Amino acid sequence: MNFDVEVRITLKPGILDPEARAIQHALADLGFPTKKLSSARVFSIALEAKDRAGAEETARQMCERLLANPVIHHYEVEVRA
Amino acid sequence: MRFAVVQFGGSNCDLDAAHVLRDVCGVDTDLRWYKDGLGKGYDAVIIPGGFSYGDYLRAGAIAARTPVMDEIVRHTKNGGLALGICNGAQIAAESGLVPGTFAINAYPKFLCRPTHLRVENSATPFTTLFREGEVIRLPIAHKEGRFMADPAVLAALDAEKRIVFRFSDAEGRVTEDANPNGSTGNITGVLGKGGNFLAMMPHPERASEEVLGSEDGKRIFLSMIRHIEEHG
Numbered sequence: 001m002n003f004d005v006e007v008r009i010t011l012k013p014g015i016l017d018p019e020a021r022a023i024q025h026a027l028a029d030l031g032f033p034t035k036k037l038s039s040a041r042v043f044s045i046a047l048e049a050k051d052r053a054g055a056e057e058t059a060r061q062m063c064e065r066l067l068a069n070p071v072i073h074h075y076e077v078e079v080r081a
Numbered sequence: 082m083r084f085a086v087v088q089f090g091g092s093n094c095d096l097d098a099a100h101v102l103r104d105v106c107g108v109d110t111d112l113r114w115y116k117d118g119l120g121k122g123y124d125a126v127i128i129p130g131g132f133s134y135g136d137y138l139r140a141g142a143i144a145a146r147t148p149v150m151d152e153i154v155r156h157t158k159n160g161g162l163a164l165g166i167c168n169g170a171q172i173a174a175e176s177g178l179v180p181g182t183f184a185i186n187a188y189p190k191f192l193c194r195p196t197h198l199r200v201e202n203s204a205t206p207f208t209t210l211f212r213e214g215e216v217i218r219l220p221i222a223h224k225e226g227r228f229m230a231d232p233a234v235l236a237a238l239d240a241e242k243r244i245v246f247r248f249s250d251a252e253g254r255v256t257e258d259a260n261p262n263g264s265t266g267n268i269t270g271v272l273g274k275g276g277n278f279l280a281m282m283p284h285p286e287r288a289s290e291e292v293l294g295s296e297d298g299k300r301i302f303l304s305m306i307r308h309i310e311e312h313g
Contacts, residue, residue, distance in 0.1 A: 015229075016263070018189035066146060069139060069175070071182040071229060 003055035004080040007043040007067060012074050043067060055079050082309055084110040085123040087153070089144045094130035094166065094286060101289040102127070106302045115149040124309045125162040126153055128169030130222070130284060140183065140225040141171030150176045162206055162305050163278045167223055170280035178273045179280040180238065181230030183223075187263025191224040195294070196261055196283060198269065199249040202242045205272060206308035207279045210300040216253045217297035219283035221261060221269075226282040228264040228271070238271060246270030246281060 011017050017038060024037040045062070049055035056079050063075040084102050088095045095112060102110040113119060119126065133144035144150070150172070157163050157178065165173035171183045186192060195218055203213040211217065230238070238244050247267040250259040260267045262282075270281035285298025 015184075016187060018185050018187055018263075022189055066138070066142065069142070069182055071231070072184055 001049060001051065001055075003047055003049055003052065005045045005047060005055055005059045006078045006080060007045060007059055007063060008076045008078070009041040009043075009063070009068050010038065010074050010076075011072055015072050052079050082108055082124050082306065084108055084125045084127060085113045085119060086110060086127045086129055087113050087115055087119075087149060088129070089115050089131070089133035089147070089172075091133045091135055092129050092131035092168070094168075094284065098127050098129045098166070098286045101286045101299065102302060105289050105299060106306060108302075108306055113149075115144070115147055118149050119152045119156065123156070123161065125164070125305050126156055128153070128163070128165040128172055129286075130167030130169060133168055133172065136225070139171075139175065140223075141168055141173075141175040144168075144172045145175030154178065157273060157275060157278045160275070160277060162308065164207065164301070164305065165278070165280040166284055166286065167221075167226075167282055170282055171225060173273070173278065173280040178278050179271050180234045181228055181271065183225050183282065184227045184229050185225050186223070186227050186261075189224070191222075192226070192261050193220070193222040194261070195220050197249050197251050197253075197259065198246040198283060199253045199255060201244045201247055201270075202272075204242070205245055205279065205304075206277060206312075207301050207304050208245060209307060210304045214253060216249060216251060217300075218295045219285055219288045219298055221283050222287075223262070223282055226264065226269070227262045228266075228268045228282075230265065235265060235268075238268075243272040243276070244268055244270070245272060245279060246283070 059077040068075045200211040200215045285301040288295035289299035
């Protein structure tokens, strides 16, 4: 079966995100003060799997082995269809 | 004795490293394209600086998953020496050869400048020609060099004397002002578990000739050569 999976990689809480901070400063310079800003990385993946659980498990392995760095990242997997 | 310098697409300090090894240190050195693997046995392997795979995903992340890295892991498990410089250090962290990670600099800008480092451990195969506590001068050139690790990992690195270099001022004081990229504890050189893999962000190959302003880097390569001569 074909599945669309979305993987979302974020920094773990408390990990400094210098790029987000720079963007926040740039937004403030444009007149958009913000209280908080964080960034995330999203991968949209189409894959084949036996079932929904299999698609989710494959995407999790992708995160563990390449897409995320366990030292600094947290990841979420959502199987869409 | 034979050294290998591994080349990935996007490596750009490979020729500098090979030049210093061959022409300055006088040791036989092969450039090895990563797809060709390590081939015959080497006494030491250098993973040079650069932008392997354009730093896509994370610096070093993709190169770390190539088969030649499995060979380098085996090489170090068998006691061989290996040195990861800059992108090579990022690749090593992504491969698990050293713990922790090199995250984007605290001020997210590419930094290219000379730095002072304090030698924290002179009893490693890479630093026997230095004095403990000696301050040396090597340049950095990176945007993702902020060393980070879990507190438990940091404590273990400290206890096992696996921290080799810290950013310091010219007097050897490890201060926040002397920390160019926000690395935890100013750490910028760490050993792998067996003590025979060194990952470092500064570039010793760019400071190995008097004409370049410092020869401190050369002593890292000469320390490796001496270690191989003495231990085979």
